[in-house]
Amino acid sequence: MAGVSLKCGDCGALLKSVEEAQEHAELTSHSNFSESTEPVLNLVCTACSKPCRSKTESDLHTKRTGHTEFVDKTSEATKPISLEAPKVGATAEDSVTATTNQDEEMVVPEVDKKILEELESMGFSAARATRALHYSGNAGLEAAVTWIVEHENDPDIDQMPLVPANTKVEAPKPSLTPEELKAKQQELRERARKKKEEEEKRTEREKEKERIRIGKELLEAKRIEEDNERKRILALRKAEKEEERRAREKIKQKLEEDKAERRRRLGLPPEEPSVSKPSPVVEEKKSFLPVRPATKAEQMRECLRSLKQNHKEDDARVKKAFQTLLTYVGNVARNPDEEKFRKIRLTNQSFQERVGALKGGIEFLEICGFEKIDGGEFLFLPRDKVDMAVLNSAGSELDSAIKNPFFGVL
Structure with missing residues (x-):
């Protein structure tokens, strides 16, 4: 009788083709194979059309899904074993398709849409999730994940399944112990979590x-x-x-x-541009004339001009200093008997910012009659030294300095 399968001499597993024997050898490192007349079983579940190739595999399918009815189609699928090497690129699905009727329509199997969405949300592709639900009989999310764990290394795991009207053959995979299955499930969840992170x-x-x-x-x-x-x-x-x-x-x-x-x-005739300055003799003659001392008003004007020249880069601050000095002078002129207007604390912060910190500010007040007392802590104008004419001149000079835009330019 011609051989219908290949038997592994190391573990006794029956294999349908040389390709399956090669895959078995890669997974188990077994290398002792021989031709056998014992056919590989083809037990098809009547509820979900899941093919099982051994009594152990059908028992495991019953345990997972609760399906108990199987049809033995071993005689229909059995054919002589071919010992020729498989073609490059050939898959298990290609060999199954070759045994089916070429005129038979291939369709995507119907699966539970809700469970399919849950599997896709876990990171599985639509093809892998559909294949898992189909071959696990739509038994639930856990059964589908279990099937993915068992068939993770299938070459066609990410191909959309196409099934004929009757059955779809799947290459068997080694069964896993409950501990290994739980570890694989945890590994898949961890992989999905890491991918999301x-x-x-x-x-x-x-x-x-x-x-x-x-x-x-x-x-x-x-x-x-x-x-x-x-x-x-x-x-x-x-x-x-x-x-x-x-x-x-x-x-x-x-x-x-x-x-x-x-x-x-x-x-006098107009002055020629080339006319030189008076000779030193003339200046020496003029030096014998009496020199008129500068008036208070002139001293004040010169003090204000010097103040503006020293701080010309900050015109706003100079203008504020002039206005503050005008306020001090005006208060004394209007209320000469009020001591609070005639006494200024030099350490006052407002006074220092507005007047004291500017060179020439305190000098102007001293020209108006203010004197330093108490070790230089205060500026004080005694009542008997209040000179209204001097105060009026000070007010006029300050007003002119504030309003004249060219004051202190030269």
Whole structure:
């Protein structure tokens, strides 16, 4: 009788083809095979059409699914064994398809859609989940995961199953103990969890890169804005200096015109540009004339001009100092009998910020009659030294310094 199977001399397993024998050898490292006249069983479950190739495999299927009815189709599938080497790229599904009727329509089997969605959410492909549900008889999520564990190394595990009207043959896989099955299930869950964590980490890295990019763009925009602000300030200062230069030129021209007008009124000829200054002899003669001492008003004007020159880079602060001095002088002039207006604490923070910190501020008050007392802690104007004329002159000079835009320019 011709041989219908290959028998493993190491474990006694029956195999349908040379290809199955090669797969068995790769899985078990067995190498002792011989041709046998004993056929491989083909027990087909009547409930789900799952083929079982041994009594042990049918018992395991019954334990998992509860299906007990099987049809023995061994005689229909048995054929002489071919000892030729399998073609490259051939699969178990190809050999099964070759035995089926070529005119028979192949369709995707119907499976439980809800369980299919749960399997896909665990990270399994639609083809693998569909195949697992079909061959586990749609018995539930746990049965499908168990089937995936047992057939994880199948070459066609991720191919969508196509079944004919009657049956679909699957290559058997070695059964697993309950402990091994539980370990495999845990491994699959752990793999799905790690895959999800890796995806979350990748998404977080992308978000971090985007945050860094946006931060760099904001810093660059801020730097450009600061550069533009510096350029604007430099242009403003340049314009102010140019305006100051024009003001000086205008004042100088006005002085020249006034000088020419005085010479014209005195009947003197116009001054030639090449005329030199008076000789030292003339100046020596003038030195014998009595020199008129500077008045209080002139001293005040010179003090204010010096104050503005010393702090010309901060015009707003100078103007505030002039207004503060005008307030002090005005309070004394309106209320000369009130001591609180005639006494100023030099350590007062407001006074220091407005007047004391500016060179010339305290000197102006001393010209008005204020004196330092108590070791220099206070400025005090005694009642008997209040001179209304001096205070009025001080007010006039301060008012002129505040309103005249060219005050202190020259």
